[in-house]
Amino acid sequence: MDLLDNYKKVWNNHPKDTRKFSLEEIYELAHSKSSSIVKWIFIIGLIEFVVLNSSYFFIDMSEAFSLYEKMGLINFIYYTQIIFYIIVFYFLIKFYKNYKKISTTDSISTLMIKIIKTRKTVRNYVLFNLSYFILIMIVITIASINTNFDNLSNKEILIVTIITILVTVLILGIMWLFYQLLYGILLRKLNTNYKKLADLNSEK
């Protein structure tokens, strides 16, 4: 008899009197709070949508708008903001739809793909936000140099440009590290298992 057949026999005799939960205990367990990664992705996703869009509460917008007006950027800001919110809305719907599609009754690989897809929507949303941030930074820098062009020396223009680039890179770097850490920890197990399963499917 094969070694595993022997163990299988032992398995089939697996005693049933290991710890059993009562109906009351099962009821309590079923109604307790989940700590699944899907729940965490949803919470983190929602926080990102809220935090990244709540700058209005922290920035004095009337002051910012008067500055934009001075630089001749008011139309640019106005129209890009409209486009920005249409895209944010699109991301929100996509995120919610992907989240709703996640079901534990799917096969293991389908479930993993759906979780990864939902996470990617959040990642793309963050990337979009950062790109928008970079665009605004560049436009404002160019506009402020243009507005004060006569008063600035070449050296000053160079310093402003370098500082803007450095600040942008620094913010992007911090954000990138933060996301690597956050999703790295959250999805480490899932990513490893998904890779293993994907390897399985690519084998002929």
Add this chain to the structure above:
Amino acid sequence: MEKTIEKEFLSDFEKNQNIVHKICRIFTTNQNDHNDLFQEITIQVWKSYSKYRGDAKFSTWMYRVALNTAISLYRKSTKRIKYQNIDDFAYKIKATDYDQTEEFQLEALYKAMHQLNDIDKALIYLYLENKPYEEISETLGISSINARVRMNRAKEKLKKILSP
């Protein structure tokens, strides 16, 4: 209506909880984690119970939800329900009519399975539970041929670990 579904769920789950205990024992190595995973599986089975239409055996359906939770959803949590008799739960089986040699063999089998990766654990578990390849490939979402190839490899790995 909700109450009837809940009653059915509780009765189905209670009868089949051995499936979940075995999965927890394969995917965790101590009793706290075991209970933790058991709790998450119970939540997930209850959450998706409305999707269970009774056209498949409840146990078959539960294998999928439980394995999905163990492999993809489970994260350790510190905020968990504490059981009164948590210390009573030991991995050692204390049934008097149970062969001691078999007890050691079962212990060795679980220990060996702990050394496998999560996908191999699921494969071996389904093999031990006598699941047909069709069901294994459907549960994992891979082709039947791939399931066979991978199963053979997982078995080889397990044999190597179990061989003295």
